[in-house]
Structures are given as structure tokens and as C-alpha cells.
Amino acid sequence: MGIALFLGFFCLLLLGVPIAIAIAVPTFLVIWGAGLGTPVISPNFFAGIAKFPLLAIPLFILAGFILERCGISLRIIRFANILVGRRRGGLAIVAIGVCVFFGGVSGSGPADSAAIGAILIPAMFAQGYSRGYSAALIAAAGSTAIIVPPSIALIIYGAITNTSVPALFAAGAIPGFLAGMSLLVPAIWIARKRGYGSQKESEEHIGVWNSFKEALWGLLAPVIILGGLYGGIFTPTEAAVVAVFYSLFLGFVIYRSLSLKEAYQILVDASEASAIVMLIVAFAGLFSWAGSTVGVLDSLAGLLMGVSNSEWVVLLLINILIFVGGMLIDAISIFYIFLPIFLPIMDYYGWDPVWFGVVMTLNLAIGQFTPPVAVNLYVTTQLANIRLEETFKAVWPMVLAMLVALVIVIAFPVLSLFVPEFFGLI
Amino acid sequence: MSTFRWITEHLEEVLGASLLAVMACLAFANVVTRYVFHYPLAFTEELEVNALVWLTMFGTSSAFRRRRHLSMLFFQDKLSEKVRLYLHYGIALLSIGLFVSLGFLGYLQLIDERFLEITSESLDLPQWIYTSCIPIGCAMIVYRIIEATVRDMKGGR
Numbered sequence: 367m368g369i370a371l372f373l374g375f376f377c378l379l380l381l382g383v384p385i386a387i388a389i390a391v392p393t394f395l396v397i398w399g400a401g402l403g404t405p406v407i408s409p410n411f412f413a414g415i416a417k418f419p420l421l422a423i424p425l426f427i428l429a430g431f432i433l434e435r436c437g438i439s440l441r442i443i444r445f446a447n448i449l450v451g452r453r454r455g456g457l458a459i460v461a462i463g464v465c466v467f468f469g470g471v472s473g474s475g476p477a478d479s480a481a482i483g484a485i486l487i488p489a490m491f492a493q494g495y496s497r498g499y500s501a502a503l504i505a506a507a508g509s510t511a512i513i514v515p516p517s518i519a520l521i522i523y524g525a526i527t528n529t530s531v532p533a534l535f536a537a538g539a540i541p542g543f544l545a546g547m548s549l550l551v552p553a554i555w556i557a558r559k560r561g562y563g564s565q566k567e568s569e570e571h572i573g574v575w576n577s578f579k580e581a582l583w584g585l586l587a588p589v590i591i592l593g594g595l596y597g598g599i600f601t602p603t604e605a606a607v608v609a610v611f612y613s614l615f616l617g618f619v620i621y622r623s624l625s626l627k628e629a630y631q632i633l634v635d636a637s638e639a640s641a642i643v644m645l646i647v648a649f650a651g652l653f654s655w656a657g658s659t660v661g662v663l664d665s666l667a668g669l670l671m672g673v674s675n676s677e678w679v680v681l682l683l684i685n686i687l688i689f690v691g692g693m694l695i696d697a698i699s700i701f702y703i704f705l706p707i708f709l710p711i712m713d714y715y716g717w718d719p720v721w722f723g724v725v726m727t728l729n730l731a732i733g734q735f736t737p738p739v740a741v742n743l744y745v746t747t748q749l750a751n752i753r754l755e756e757t758f759k760a761v762w763p764m765v766l767a768m769l770v771a772l773v774i775v776i777a778f779p780v781l782s783l784f785v786p787e788f789f790g791l792i
Numbered sequence: 793m794s795t796f797r798w799i800t801e802h803l804e805e806v807l808g809a810s811l812l813a814v815m816a817c818l819a820f821a822n823v824v825t826r827y828v829f830h831y832p833l834a835f836t837e838e839l840e841v842n843a844l845v846w847l848t849m850f851g852t853s854s855a856f857r858r859r860r861h862l863s864m865l866f867f868q869d870k871l872s873e874k875v876r877l878y879l880h881y882g883i884a885l886l887s888i889g890l891f892v893s894l895g896f897l898g899y900l901q902l903i904d905e906r907f908l909e910i911t912s913e914s915l916d917l918p919q920w921i922y923t924s925c926i927p928i929g930c931a932m933i934v935y936r937i938i939e940a941t942v943r944d945m946k947g948g949r
Contacts, residue, residue, distance in 0.1 A: 382868030383883050384861035390890050408897040408926055415848050416841045416922075424812060424847060425819060600823075607819040633809035634854070641808070641851020642861055644844065694864060739866045 368662020371396045371653070375703075385699055386642075390649040393656050400660050407652065414651035415644050418603070419525045423473075424640035425606035426516050429613050430472030431636045434481040436617030436624050438584035439468060443485055445581035448574055455557030457493055461486050461500075462507045462553060466546035469511035470588030471609065473518035475734045477639075479508030479742045483749045491750070495562045501750040502761035505735040505742035506549055506768065512697055513728050514542030515592060518643065519697035521602065523723045526705050530720075531602045532595050536786035537720045539592075541728055541775045548771035552763035583616050596789045643698060650702030663706045670711060677715050681776070684708060685729055692733020693740065700730060720792055724782040728775055732768045737761060804857075804932055808850035815843050838914045842922040849929025856887075856936040877944070884941040891930045891937070898926025 374392030379385065398404055433439070446460040465482050472478050483504040490500040512519040515535035524531040557563055591609050594600035600608060617624035624632075657663045671680060691700045712722055735742045737758055747754050775781055786792045799806065818836045825831050855861050868876060905920040912919050 378886075379864055380867050381879060381883075382863050382865050383886065384863040386861060387883070387887050387890060388863075390894075391886055394890065394893060404893075404897060405900065408894065408901040408923075411894065411898075412845055412901075412923065412926065415845045418837060418841055421815075421819070421840055421844060424844065425816060428812060428816060603819060604823045604826075607816055607823060610816050611820055630809060633812050634805045637808035637812040637847055638805075638851045638855050638858070638860060640812070641848045642855050644848040645852050646862070648848065696862060739864060741862075 367396055367400045368657060368660045368665070370399075371657055371660070371662060375653070379695065385695055386645040386649050389646065389653050389699060389703075393649065393653045396656050396660065397652075400656075402656065402659055410652050410655060411648045414648040417525060419521060419531060420644070420647065422516075422521055422531075422602040422606045423518055423643060424636065425603065425610055426473050426518060426521075427477075427640050427643075428632070428636040429606060429609035430474070430477055430481075431632045431639075432610065432613040432617055432624075432629075433471050433584070433587060434477075435628065435632060436613060437621050438581075438587070438613075438616065439464070439481055440485060441577070441581045442467065442584050443482075443489075445577040445585075448577050454561070454563045455554045456563050457486070457490050457495065458503055458553040458557050458562070459550065461490070461503055462546055462549050465504065465507035466510050466514055466543065467585075467588070469508075469514035469517075469542065469546075471516075471591065472511055473516045473521070475509045475511045475731060476741050476745045478511035479504050479745045480749070482508060483746045487746065487750050490562075493563055495557070496560070496760075497750040497752045498756035498758075499556060499560070499562070499760040501743065501746040501752060502735070502757040502764060503549070503553055504749075505740065505746040505757070506761065506764040507546060508746070509731040509734040509742050509768075510542050510546045512731050512734070513538045513545060513724070515539060515595070516602070516605070517727065519701070519727050519730065520723060522647065522698050522701050523705070523727065526701055527709065527719050527723065529723060530791060532598070533720050533786040533791040534723050535592070535602070536596055536789055536791050537724045537782040538727065539785050540781050541724050541771070544774065544781065545728060545731065545768055545771045548767040549764055552767045556760060556763065583620055587612060587616075596785075596791070598789070598791075646696065646698050647702070650699050654702045654706045657703075658706050664710070666707045667710045670707070671714065680711060680715070684711070685725070685772075685776075688726055688729045689733055689736075692730040693736050693738075694733075696741065697727065697730040697734075701726075718779060718783065720786060721779045721782045725772070725776055728768075728772050732765060732772065735761065736765050802854075804850040804853040804936075808847055808854060811843055811847050811850065815840050815847070835914055838912060842912075845922070846925045846929070849925050849932070853929065853932040853936050856933055857940060859940065880944060881941065884937050887937050888934050891933045895927045895930025895934070898923060898930065902927065 371392050375388055378388035378391060397407060443460065443464050446463050450456050451460050465478055468478050468482055487500045487504060491497060515538045517538060520534040520538060521531055524534050590612060591605050595605045670683060673683060674680060734740060737754060743754055743757055747757060818840055822833050822836050825833050902920045902923045905923055910919040911917060
């Protein structure tokens with residue numbers, strides 16, 4: 367019965383059934399078929415969503431949408447461009463920097479890639495970068511959004527494992543930065559080799575100082591969000607709502623770039639985007655409940671640990687599993703489906719849950735831009751108007767570079783644990 | 793287009809957007825009262841958490857109308873036009889079956905809660921008011937799936 371649960375899910379997924387539906391259909395059938403009692407479905411569905419920590423998700427999504435559309439990304443890109451954009455491969459450096467930075471206000475990889483890619487891909491193309499390279503780079507750099515705090519994936523991880531979300535957010539900072547920096551190596555190397563990036567003056571002569579002043583309000587956003595969280599002033603939900611009102615203030619008062627009509631559209635899009643996430647949360651929660659009740663999760667955990675006595679082999683196996691899973695589906699479904707299998711293993715070896723959460727999330731970030739499926743590449747290739755295959759040559763070195771960053775984060779837990787320990791969050 | 797038609801076409805968008813705006817304002821009011829007046833509005837928590845379920849139902853419905861749900865289309869894109877069309881009908885049927893059962897089970901839960909007169913934890917409201925979002929939301933979702941599929945049948949070929 368348990369195997370049917372997993373098999374049914376993967377078959378439906380491969381057929382292109384929406385992820386939430388592909389999770390729910392086998393779950394309902396197994397609950398019914400195994401006689402677990404269909405009356406549990408509706409209350410479980412309700413309770414899976416109605417959780418206080420999850421309230422931060424729609425608010426962070428809303429804040430990200432407002433910041434994206436009130437013209438902040440444009441001003442930050444302009445500022446970064448004036449600082450480093452005028453050298454060979456300069457725009458590539460700008461793209462990575464801005465994506466990592468924007469990950470500090472948005473918590474979703476595809477959203478980050480879409481926000482930055484919409485502006486930077488045409489600009490990169492105009493400076494002679496190939497479309498495949500630009501799409502690959504933005505997809506890779508945008509993937510850091512789920513590890514750079516705030517992160518929707520880490521909120522979900524915290525809710526499932528009962529780990530402090532502020533501690534997870536603090537732990538993601540250095541690994542997220544490291545993941546972004548690791549991309550610099552292949553990005554600059556390819557850009558130099560292919561001679562990307564003209565060295566002509568940029569057309570905007572507004573100067574470093576003016577562009578800094580323009581970008582300053584935007585640059586402050588992550589400082590407020592993360593500063594408030596690390597300092598223990600705000601809970602994640604509070605930080606999210608403060609971010610919402612801060613970005614509204616920027617859009618309506620400082621930049622005057624938002625209209626009421628646009629604000630309405632942002633609300634519509636944000637409520638829809640939150641619902642897509644929350645529906646997966648609710649059904650995936652039922653899935654893992656059904657899986658653990660019929661006992662398939664325990665036997666899978668036993669199977670994993672039975673492969674080898676070595677902690678490192680098991681860890682490697684887990685990472686390969688997450689990596690392959692991350693190529694196919696979103697981080698949230700992965701957490702609900704795989705975490706119940708991994709938790710007993712984590713307990714057995716005494717792994718730190720904060721460190722393990724960061725490792726899993728960073729690994730999932732890489733899966734987001736690894737061909738052939740890759741949600742982020744899907745977004746950026748649409749923006750660049752090319753086929754997925756055209757990015758392959760440029761994207762593999764980037765996958766490799768971030769895998770190196772992952773190995774470093776696994777090998778040195780202090781990289782994840784230093785910041786939360788410094789702020790006394792764990 | 794008349795206003796009435798616009799509203800019926802965008803009903804759950806209007807409801808979802810307003811609800812999210814209200815949730816954000818409540819959460820913000822909570823921050824302000826906690827830090828400025830040192831008086832947290834604890835009761836807002838119950839409203840917000842339950843509003844999240846309503847929001848999910850409204851948003852899911854409009855996401856079906858606009859075909860925004862996440863799916864993995866890598867293999868589907870390799871199929872022929874015709875097979876893909878049938879696959880779409882199959883997926884629509886599957887989704888309808890799913891939300892009809894969820895809505896029905898939610899309705900049974902609602903009946904139970906009315907019968908047992910269960911009330912909510914902090915505001916003491918009848919719990920079935922919150923639960924009603926499941927049957928109502930599912931009905932909306934099923935309607936939107938049928939609508940989108942009919943649109944496909946007319947324009948898809």
C-alpha cells in the first residue's frame with residue numbers, strides 16, 4: 367500500500383499532473399483503500415494550513431511582489447552596474463550579486479529568477495552575452511533565493527521539524543552567500559573565454575553617489591527584515607508584515623511608482639501564488655501522514671541506513687536522493703515527502719537539525735537549475751525566448767561550482783552554525 | 793463587459809485579494825499594538841490563521857482559471873498535440889474527482905461540527921463557520937476546472 371503511494375505520485379507527476387493533485391490523488395486512494403478513515407482528510411487538510419508559522423509565507427510572497435514591482439530591482443541593478451558592470455563579464459557579476467541580494471527579500475527561486483531576469487536578460491543580450499548563457503546564469507543565481515534568508519523553504523522545514531525559523535534564517539546567510547560566490551568562477555571564466563561584455567561607457571551618467579542614493583531604500587529592505595529577525599525583535603511573521611508595509615511605503619511615498627490598480631493586481635497575484643504553495647503544503651502533509659501510518663516511511667528509512675554502516679555513505683545517499691528529487695519537484699513537496707524518512711536517520715547519527723536543513727535546502731537550490739527539468743531554467747528560458755537545450759553548455763559548469771559549495775557547507779558545519787550561535791538563536 | 797460579468801469572472805480574485813489585504817493589516821496592527829502599546833491583539837491570530845485556509849481555497853480556484861498550478865511538463869511537452877489534449881481532459885477529470893471528494897468530506901465535517909456545537913479556541917465562534925470554506929471553496933474550484941476545460945474544447949482544436 368505504501369509503495370502504491372509513492373509510485374502513484376511519481377507516475378502522475380511524470381504525466382504532467384499539477385504537483386498538488388499528483389500528491390493528493392494517491393494519498394486519498396491509500397487513505398480510503400487502507401481503511402485509515404476518510405473522515406480524517408478534511409480536518410487534516412484544514413489543520414495543515416491553519417498553522418501560525420505558515421502565516422509568514424503569504425506575507426513574504428506579498429512583500430517580494432511589491433518590492434519587485436515598485437522599481438527597486440531596477441535601481442539596485444543600476445547601482446551595481448555602475449560599480450562593477452563596465453568590465454569584461456561585468457554584467458554577469460552584477461546578475462549574481464543582485465540575485466543573491468534579492469534573495470534577501472524574496473524567498474522563492476523562480477520568483478527571484480523572474481524578477482531579475484526580466485530586466486537583466488535583455489540587457490545582457492544587448493551587451494553581446496549569448497541568450498543561453500544569460501538564461502543559465504540568472505537561473506543559477508536566482509536559485510540562491512531559497513537558501514538566502516528569508517526563505518519559504520526554510521519556513522516549511524522549520525514547521526515540519528520544529529526547528530526555530532529565525533535560527534534557520536541566520537544559518538542560511540553564509541552558505542547562501544557562498545553559493546552565490548561559487549558561481550562567479552564559471553561565470554567570469556566563460557564570459558572571458560567568449561569575450562562577453564562590452565567596455566563602452568554605460569549610457570546613464572548619474573554617477574555612483576546618485577545611484578547609491580536611489581538604491582539605498584531598496585538596499586535597506588533586507589537589513590530591516592534580517593536585522594529585526596536576528597536581533598530577536600521580530601518573529602518571522604512580524605518581519606514579513608513589516609517588509610510588506612515598508613515596501614508599500616517605498617512604492618507609494620518614496621518612488622511613487624505604484625498605483626492603486628497595480629496594488630490590487632499585486633494582491634491578486636500574491637494571493638494566488640500563496641495558495642499554490644499552501645495547497646501543496648496541505649496535501650503533502652496528508653501524504654506524509656498517510657505514508658507514516660501505513661508504515662512505508664519507516665521501512666524506507668531502514669532501507670537507507672541498511673546500505674552502509676558509514677555515516678558519510680548514508681549522508682551521500684541522502685544528498686543524491688534530494689538532488690534528484692529537487693530536479694523534479696519543488697522544495698516544499700520534497701520536505702514533506704522525504705523529511706519523515708530522514709528524521710529518524712538524523713536522530714540516529716545526531717546531526718544538527720539546523721545544519722541539516724541548510725544542507726538540504728542548498729542541495730534543492732542546485733536541483734532547481736539542473737537540466738533537464740529545472741523550474742528556474744524554465745522561467746529564464748521563457749524570458750530569453752530560447753529552448754532549454756540552448757542553456758546546457760553554460761549551465762553544467764555552474765551546477766558543478768555550486769556542488770562544490772555544497773560539499774564545503776557539508777564538510778564545515780560551522781559555516782551554517784556560526785551566525786545563529788553568534789546571535790544566540792540556538 | 794458589464795460589471796456583473798466581470799465580478800462573476802473574477803470573484804475569487806477579488807475575495808482573495810481583499811482577504812490578503814485584511815490579513816496584512818491585522819498582522820501589522822498586531823505588531824504596532826505589541827511594540828507601541830505593549831498590548832498584543834491575541835484574538836487576531838485565530839482570524840488570520842483561519843483566513844489563510846480561505847485564502848488558499850480562493851487562490852487555488854483562480855489559479856485553476858489561469859492555469860498557474862505548478863506541474864512538471866517536461867515529458868508532456870514531448871507528446872503529440874492530440875495525446876496532450878486527452879491528457880488534459882484526464883487531468884481535469886482527476887482534479888474534479890479530487891475536489892468533489894474533498895468538498896463532500898468537508899461538508900460532512902461541517903455537519904458534525906454543527907451537531908456537536910464545537911466552538912473555536914479563542915473567539916468562541918462556531919467552528920463550522922471556518923470549516924465552511926472547504927465545501928464552498930471546492931465548489932468554486934470544480935466550477936473553474938470545468939470552465940477552463942470547456943474553454944479548451946472550444947478553442948483547443
